[in-house]
Amino acid sequence: MPLLPTPARTLAPRTLVMGVVAHVDAGKTSLTERLLVAAGVLDRAGSVDAGDTQTDTMALERRRGITIRSAVATFVVDDVLVNLLDTPGHADFIAEVERALAMLDGAVLVVSAVEGVQAQTVKLHRALRRLGLPCVVFVNKCDRAGARPEDVVERVGRRLGVDVLALQEVVDAATAGVVVRPLPEAVLRSRATEVLAGHDDAVLAAFVDDRPLPAPELRRRLARATRGGLVLPVLCGSAITGAGVGELLAALPDLLPTHRPCADGPPAGSVFKIERGPAGEKLTHLVLRRGTVRVRDRLDLGHGRAERVTALALHSPGGAQPADALPAGRIARVRGLETARVGDVLGPVDRTPMRPVFSRPSLEAVVEPVEPARRGDLHAALAQLAEQDPLIEVRQDDSRGEIAVSLYGEVQKEVLGALLAEEYGVAVTFGTSSVLCVERVRRSGRAVERMGEVGNPFLATVGLRVEPAAFGAGLAFALEVERGAMPAAFFTAVEDGVRSALAAGPHGWPVPDVRVTMTHSGYAPRQSHAHQTFDKAMSSTGADFRYLTPLVLMTALLRAGSCVCEPVHRFTLEAPRVAQGAVLGVLAQLGAVPLDTGYEDGLVVVGGHVPASAVHDLRLRLPGLTSGEGSLTTGLDHLRPVLGPPPERPRIDHDPTDRETYLRTAARLAGRV
Structure with missing residues (x-):
């Protein structure tokens, strides 16, 4: 019996909510498309470059080629109905990733076979571990020139600090004809036994006694170690060519935790996303963990009043479909919940409540309508966007005639401006971003x-x-x-x-x-x-x-008594070793404090602290310092008291x-x- 399963088509008494997470440009959305093809939902995979993917539904996402909002795709594999959340990869949209993580049973962490483990990869894996979410690694882009899948698998274990188990071998890597095939059964069982022996006494005893465990038993223990976060199974392939994607699809029900939904008792679930429909109607995305919600039911999300469900659209293979009921284990767009907010909980939920795993925004910028008469429209539009993203804090200063919004970075500012112009018809300009003290x-x-x-x-x-x-x-x-x-x-x-x-x-x-x-x-x-x-x-x-x-x-x-503090980010900077001197010089100019330095494959990896006020400048200067080969990941680490007289913020x-x-x-x- 092979260690890796083969997919079967049956009904789906079990459910799995999983996410696809990665550093930007690692191929998350392309992998989602290819999984939908392998599961029989799509006839062909859409292209990020062509702007015709199923999960990037916003015109802005299609044009820029990046994921901005999490999206749901549903398919069936084996006896499991999978709700897959495709999440953004750019650090400026980390709050969207956070909301998705709070809903998941497990995740696929995508790593590029060319760029390898990047700073954002490490950050995402740490977040998954803090939440107790198991994951499977998929080494993507094995067809690309410069792909080094075996080296990347080794770096995954080293950089993420977890034992890894490669389940396949890659033939003809870095070519369009790349092939991914299972390891010989004896080799795979030997490697699995060796890796699991460090975490499972029964496997260790069998290893010492030279008594090979049967494949079904070894497979079961690998699944348990994966779900416990002790071992990272690694699969390889190419989302563009489809190599290895079928094997990933088949492995998901075994390696990630699934659930048999319970229809009994009062409904219990969580709100993870808010959006507006074509007519401006509020659409609440609800993950239901237990019970059933029906049209015309009245739901209390903790705002002091129960509201009637007027319509449901159930996420199903092929897209959201109108439905009379939302059963346990499924996700639906719900109409009628006008007071709903991201993070709201319906009924008793036997899960860890949504809690922050990433930092809050540390920047703020004044936003002005190009047409002054549209100030009221601007505020209304920002209020709706803040409803969809609770970390977009809007401050309206009537005495100064200003509206300010909190931000993660300059890319988010650009996207916010485009959303206001395209979705709300309000053209805006932004002032210079300033640090948001506390x-x-x-x-x-x-x-x-x-x-x-x-x-x-x-x-x-x-x-x-x-x-x-x-x-x-x-x-x-x-x-x-x-x-x-x-x-x-x-x-x-x-x-x-x-x-x-x-x-x-x-x-x-x-x-x-x-x-x-x-x-x-x-x-x-x-x-x-x-x-x-x-x-x-x-x-x-x-x-x-x-x-x-x-x-x-x-x-x-x-x-x-209170102390005004400014945000300080923890940064990880990767650059070619030849650029180390120039990089360290700029870090010193910007007030950054390097804390650790390492070397990998011709790269220098510098970690340390940098004032939030200097992050944007560092991002702008990095490409010139590294000939475009550097990468930077930052996130709020701590606050430090402002030296001198505390700055005052107008009330x-x-x-x-x-x-x-x-x-x-x-x-x-x-x-x-």
Whole structure:
């Protein structure tokens, strides 16, 4: 019995949600196309260059030849229905990759047989390991001139720090006639035994006793080691010629974890993507893990109200098809969920919730409409784009007449400008990107405003304590008061007020990592006139808590003290060894600090820290320094205090640091004057 299976066509009682991830230009989208051909979904593979691939559906993706938004392709192999997510490869769209990873059961990590393991490859593999997601490596482009599949397989194990097991051999590499064939059975079983013996006591015992395990048993133990992240199976081929793709397809159900969907119980799933249809309607992409969702069902995604499902389009082989029901284990576009946001959870989900595995944007740029009269249209368009990508933070400064957006890099800025022009008809220009600083809380601080005391016009009591949180922890909101002490809507208003106020700390910068605890609460119960009509003048409202909370929070932050910090990126730079001196010189000029240097196949690999403000300049100068052969991958690593006087960021909200002015405005908005 061969160690690698052969595909069979049956019904699909099992499901698999898998991703294809890689460094940009490694051939992810081409591989997806070829998998769809091998699975019988497409008659021929589309071409990225020709702009006719199934998963790159946006006109901008087809024109630029890059994936910008994750897309779903569905096919059946063996007895498994596979939902495949094709993800972007460019670092500027890493947030899109993050959302896809949170949905996956496993992944195919694509590596080019020409360029080999690149910095982004290492970064993606680390993210997969942090999430506990098993993966299979596919060494692509074995037909290309300069392809070195055997060397690349060896480098995969060395650079990724995992034992690898090559399942095939490549004949006539670097030619259009490349052939991928299974290793001789005895060779493959010997190599598998040797690799697995380091992770499996039963295999080790059989190896020591010179007692070969049967192929089915060895295959089962390889699958277990793969799913545990202990071993990386490596397959090879070419997405362009199709060599090796059928073997990859056949191996997926065995090597990656599959599930038998459970239709019982309440529906449970996650929202991983939001988009807009041709008429501007909101389309929510929902991965359903358990239960069933039907048209006309009402779903509560945690926003305080249930919304009715008006239509479903089930991702199926051949594309999304209208359906009356979404069964467990499937993905569908859902209409009617107007409050849905990326990352929302439906019901109890027996999976790790979506959490960041990559850094948040560290740049910001002012965006202006070419036609000033279109400012309102620009803001509406950006709001919709931010809905699709939660890390596109939009700030509108009415006092300065500016709209600013957060960004990962200059490519994302170019793409955002093109999207605004093509999809929304709003031509824009961008200002120079600037570094997005943050504020870190120094110590614990607390404040309280009590109802009825002088200086508090609101019918509310709010006490808050703020404390520092670890880098990347985000906001943790907790209660030290009883939940039954006042209506739940008032607690929600306090938490909403906290989240809103943390967008601008004492110096105007976001405060992303902090623990906020509500220590005091109080409200005026609902009062009525003699004719039983509600008397707002004597009764607390959500607005009382919503407008009082920022004032209390800011006082607590001022007492705790905050430090303005600038982002510092961890970088990995690869360049020809002959360019090492020039590269190190530029790194020094830009304030970068090299921490480690290594050498591989004529390349120097430098890793270290670089200020976020210098990343764009480094990217611009790298091609000239390396004759176009250098590559750079960066990501937010840590924050460091700004030297000298802290920079101030203009506030765009009502400023709670100016108590008198804030109270005058907020009391009027809450109806207390």
